[in-house]
Amino acid sequence: MKQTPTSSSVEDYVKVIYSFTEWQDKPISSTQLATRLGVANSSVSEMVRKLKDQGLVNHKPYSAIRLTEPGLALALSMVRRHRLLETYLVQELGYSWDEVHDEAELLEHAVSDTFIERMSAKLGHPTRDPHGDPIPDADGHVDMPDAFRMGELDAGHRGRIIRISDHDPELLRYLDEQHIALDAAVHIIGRKPFGGALIVEFGPQTLDLSDEVADALWVATTSPHAGCTIPG
Template sequence: MIPSTAAEDYVKAIYGHTEWQPEPITPSQLATALGLANSTVTEMVKKLAAAGLVRHRPYGAIELTPEGRALALRQTRRHRVVETWLVERHGYDWDEVHDEAEVLEHAMSDRLLDSIAASLGDPSRDPHGDPIPAADGSVVRPEAVLLAEAPPGHRGAVVRISDADPAMLRFLAESGIALDAGVEVVGHKPYSGSIEVRVEGSDVALGPDVARSVWLAA
């Protein structure tokens, strides 16, 4: 079976959900991630299971089979190479590339994609710090701690920032929080859930949603 564009998007989303945390994705979470109705996702998951790409029991979580994981890694590589290419060669900002990559990743041949990756020096991460799977499917993910869970006094470089919210990416850039920036956790403020961090000598207060979107070197 030649995977459809929809199948590629589904397995990529399933893989992405568990890339930085261990809990498998539920159908409702997958529907939210893809912006689709629950009923639409339920029907597609049945088709993916029949094709041997996922394992799923009614009302349970969804997990990739080895075949599904291989397809997800292939598509994830395509998406992240394209994002990197758009930033490094075409002047896009890191908050502008996701939607463009969603389109282009399905249109490129493997030969063109590998050529683009080679021209970029075969990067190991995308503009947001997510690891780019190698052509053979291997992935190297850095040891990291979620900022929301880092104790006061923890210091580390930013290794990953979620790209789910473009407005948040712009806010973080304005606050000096970007990949490889050195961050020190100053303290957690009770009741408000915010975290105060020090970046390049300046103190910045981050809300709980932001703190759950930034990973520091462990």
């Protein structure tokens, strides 16, 4: 999937641009990109110009940043590396799911394509990482599951958790303490009055979830029709 040698900074940028838009249609802005990468806006502006010169993004001043076809190919290559490494670290080396992101960030730039493909074979060619994010195949194809943020579901919806955002390690540790994991069955009970917590059944336990927690959980619903936002 990788066509030409690129710097780790370029690889990080295109990966973040892709990841931001993977589960939503809204493109990323320069300010959002700076926040995600933890760098100054001026640094983002300079790098985006370089990415544009290399044909990896389309961008006009004060507009959103979008990957070109070559940019998308590079991003999917890096996403594949990152998520396979996370999976290997959890399944083979005993890492917890809140530890693997930073470790994979370091390793993804250092290992070869041959290493990645042999690791994929060793793992049985997994299709999702420990957080439920889909792993692109070697040709860059991605099977995106049909899912909704838990906070967007009305009372009565049932389903199972198929993705948990790995953006905040502390949140992952909290979910682990509550025994909330991928494929857990869920039943949306409703909200507490005046925009309060979302009440959700996870098997035998019922929890009150803040918006921050609910928005980190993605659910494949079974009933009723999904996609309606709960008034708040």
